[in-house]
Amino acid sequence: MMNLDIDLLRAFVAVTDSGSFTGAAEIVGRSQSAVSQQIRRLEDAVGYPVFERTSRSLALTGVGGQLLIGARRILDLNDDIVRSLQAPRANGRLRVGLCEDFVPQQLARLLARFLKLHPGVDLEVNTSLTRELFEAYDQGLLDLVIATRQLQKRGRTIWREPAVWFAASDFRLDLGKPIPLVLLRAPCTYRETIFETLDAADQTWTAACTVSSLMGVQAAVAGGLGITILGRSFIQDGMQILQVPPNWPDLPLTEIVVVGEETADRALVQPLLSFLADGLRGPLEV
The missing domain is CATH 1.10.10.10 (Winged helix-like DNA-binding domain superfamily/Winged helix DNA-binding domain)
Known part of the structure; x- marks a missing residue:
């Protein structure tokens, strides 16, 4: 063999x-x-x-x-x-908030593996949009937040990936008409990036669909309702990375940060963060 x-x-x-x-x-x-x-x-x-x-x-x-x-x-x-x-054995309770756009295709698998390696950790996971996670953290309901970097620049960056325009596989961009957009409800970093990019390109647009979750964004885009910006890891079957005109500004990187590692139990936090970083096997610089 x-x-x-x-x-x-x-x-x-x-x-x-x-x-x-x-x-x-x-x-x-x-x-x-x-x-x-x-x-x-x-x-x-x-x-x-x-x-x-x-x-x-x-x-x-x-x-x-x-x-x-x-x-x-x-x-x-x-x-x-x-x-x-x-790794030393970790034991205790850790309340973690994870944003929806943290490498969705790998996160569930990584968390399951972490718990098998550390059966003594009672991991409570809250998955939501970034702004909601920060609100829960500020209210003392979470020990640790791993989320998209917001305008306030909180936290330490642990992951970056390119943001891309994406659409349904059969979508065709018609610059002669207002661009149909699929948007997350405000406040949202992706939403602001979309508006700033199209305004800089002097491109007209229309809000075709506004949703409250990233799964909703994926469903709306896959259904052909419009285009949007998200991290590259969100591309699924039935979608395409959209080739946009050269006069459209380049998109920034999507950054994932960790908040709370200084105050949470380091014996629990460090094994989790190290495990996620190793499991992603991705560079900080893209």
Whole structure:
């Protein structure tokens, strides 16, 4: 039986998650050429290509998609074993507020793994919009908040990803008409970014739909009601990253910050933050 190399699998998952060899190189701490060589070695080992490469895109092949499922399981098991041998046991109760736009595709899996590694932690998770989490924290209802950076610049940055314009897969941008927008209700950083960007581009728009949750935004966009701005990790099947005109300003990075780590129980906070940072395997600088 063939043994799969952990380092090759880690490079493969990094390329998939970042969408590029350049992004993967930053994640695994190697050069772009070294990552490319690792992917070639992996393809030689499995006997099939794992990516379909063009000059403008990178997509998983059928074999690549099948391999990705197993690769994540192998890496999770490897990393959990190492972490369980190195990390001290944490015990106690921690009330954590997590914003909805904190890497939605990975968060549930990461929290489940954390609790298996730290069965002594009573983790109470409140998932909501950023402004609601900060209100709960200020009222003493939460020990720790992990949320989108707001205008008040609270907290320490632990994650960044590009913000993108996205729409339904069959959406076609017509600049001759007001752009239909899907918006979160105010106050909202994404909402303000949308308005500032379109105003700077002198582009007319209309509020086609206003919702109160990020899941609502995804549903409205996937349904073809309009376009919006969110972090890149929110792109799902049936959606596309929208190619906008060059005169539209570049979008800022989406930043996730942690608030409360100075006052909460460090014996509980530090294992959780370290686990999330390791599990995301993403660079702060995008």
